[in-house]
Amino acid sequence: MKAVAKTLVFLVLVFFLVLTAIELRPFGKPKKSTMDDYIIVEGQRETAANNLVSAVVFDYRGYDTLGEATVLFAAVSGVYLLLREAKK
Amino acid sequence: MIEALMQNLPFVVSALLFVIGLYALLFKSNLIKMAIGLSIMGSAVNIFLIALGYKENSIAPIFTNAPINGSINAAKMAMPIPQALTLTSIVISLAVTALMLSLAVVVYRHCGSLNASKAWRLKK
Amino acid sequence: MSGLSQIVKTVSLVLFVPILTFGLYVVAHGHLTPGGGFQGGTVIATALALFLVAFGAKEFKRILGKDFLSAVESIGLLSFGALALLGLGTAFFANFLANSGGLFGKSVPVGANAGIFNSAGTIPLMNFAVGIEVASALSLVLLLMYLSEKGVGK
Numbered sequence: 181m182k183a184v185a186k187t188l189v190f191l192v193l194v195f196f197l198v199l200t201a202i203e204l205r206p207f208g209k210p211k212k213s214t215m216d217d218y219i220i221v222e223g224q225r226e227t228a229a230n231n232l233v234s235a236v237v238f239d240y241r242g243y244d245t246l247g248e249a250t251v252l253f254a255a256v257s258g259v260y261l262l263l264r265e266a267k268k
Numbered sequence: 269m270i271e272a273l274m275q276n277l278p279f280v281v282s283a284l285l286f287v288i289g290l291y292a293l294l295f296k297s298n299l300i301k302m303a304i305g306l307s308i309m310g311s312a313v314n315i316f317l318i319a320l321g322y323k324e325n326s327i328a329p330i331f332t333n334a335p336i337n338g339s340i341n342a343a344k345m346a347m348p349i350p351q352a353l354t355l356t357s358i359v360i361s362l363a364v365t366a367l368m369l370s371l372a373v374v375v376y377r378h379c380g381s382l383n384a385s386k387a388w389r390l391k392k
Numbered sequence: 393m394s395g396l397s398q399i400v401k402t403v404s405l406v407l408f409v410p411i412l413t414f415g416l417y418v419v420a421h422g423h424l425t426p427g428g429g430f431q432g433g434t435v436i437a438t439a440l441a442l443f444l445v446a447f448g449a450k451e452f453k454r455i456l457g458k459d460f461l462s463a464v465e466s467i468g469l470l471s472f473g474a475l476a477l478l479g480l481g482t483a484f485f486a487n488f489l490a491n492s493g494g495l496f497g498k499s500v501p502v503g504a505n506a507g508i509f510n511s512a513g514t515i516p517l518m519n520f521a522v523g524i525e526v527a528s529a530l531s532l533v534l535l536l537m538y539l540s541e542k543g544v545g546k
Binding site for chain 1: 476498
Binding site: 186190194197198200201202203204206207208209210213216217219220221223224230231232233235236237241244245251252255256258259262 | 323
């Protein structure tokens with residue numbers, strides 16, 4: 181009974197996910213995004229970096245990268261804590 | 269319907285990839301398989317984000333030897349912000365995967381089993 | 393004798409330097425070509441993983457200990473934060489070196505160009521900081537997972 185309910189919920193979820201993906205706005209035709217257009221036009225002059233993704237990661241959205249580096253550090257600390265050397 | 273499906277094929281592919289990960293998460297009880305499912309779901313979301321930022325006939329947002337001449341046309345370059353945030357998301361999913369796998373190791377050592385429905389009964 | 397056979401050891405030593413060089417290239421050119429600190433750090437970590445698998449944990453620990461790797465990781469994170477704080481005259485994470493003419497301070501011509509290495513301000517420095525952090529973090533995780541196996545690396 182539990183397995184049947186689980187399968188049913190799963191199939192309904194799959195149906196709506198795929199339907200959403202089909203009915204989404206057409207691929208390759210996003211709405212005009214003022215922020216992205218500003219970064220493409222002005223980013224090279226402001227940060228002097230040719231790679232705009234790097235410019236966004238380390239300059240415009242530096243806070244995100246700082247948080248991400250902290251998450252990586254915390255995860256490695258967690259792994260260090262969990263996998264202490266096995267007792268001999 | 270078929271035309272919309274062919275037009276939106278990248279979105280559909282990422283949805284199906286997400287479904288594969290969800291299947292592993294719901295129907296498998298092995299902790300390693302569940303970790304793999306969660307990683308697949310993360311990859312599906314990353315693909316979806318990248319696909320959202322793509323413009324038709326656009327190039328990567330990098331100016332080094334870019335095939336553009338004259339002034340910069342913002343409609344000819346893919347959006348940089350979804351790509352940058354996907355980069356963030358990839359590193360975080362990597363950290364989460366490392367933590368999940370070490371938790372699985374600890375659970376196996378403590379309970380002698382990787383089965384999620386058995387492992388919560390603490391042995392000893 | 394720890395590690396794998398002599399053939400694997402020799403081949404991994406042959407491959408080690410090119411992989412390391414490629415990783416450093418990806419880190420250093422993060423502001424010009426696709427790539428950056430995270431990607432390049434991961435490439436460097438794969439070189440260290442190859443070394444770890446081929447030579448075993450004992451040899452790896454003799455060269456790069458756990459304490460050393462975690463110290464390098466902390467240094468990477470702290471220097472990233474310090475570089476962000478240095479721009480505090482304008483704002484947190486302000487790119488104070490860009491277009492200033494000094495270190496990494498050259499302006500680039502707007503539009504497509506061949507790429508000037510000495511440009512982009514703090515972005516290459518942050519790429520280096522994040523690169524060493526990611527490389528040491530990943531190799532630390534791999535080393536810990538390797539060592540947690542019972543009876544390895546006594």
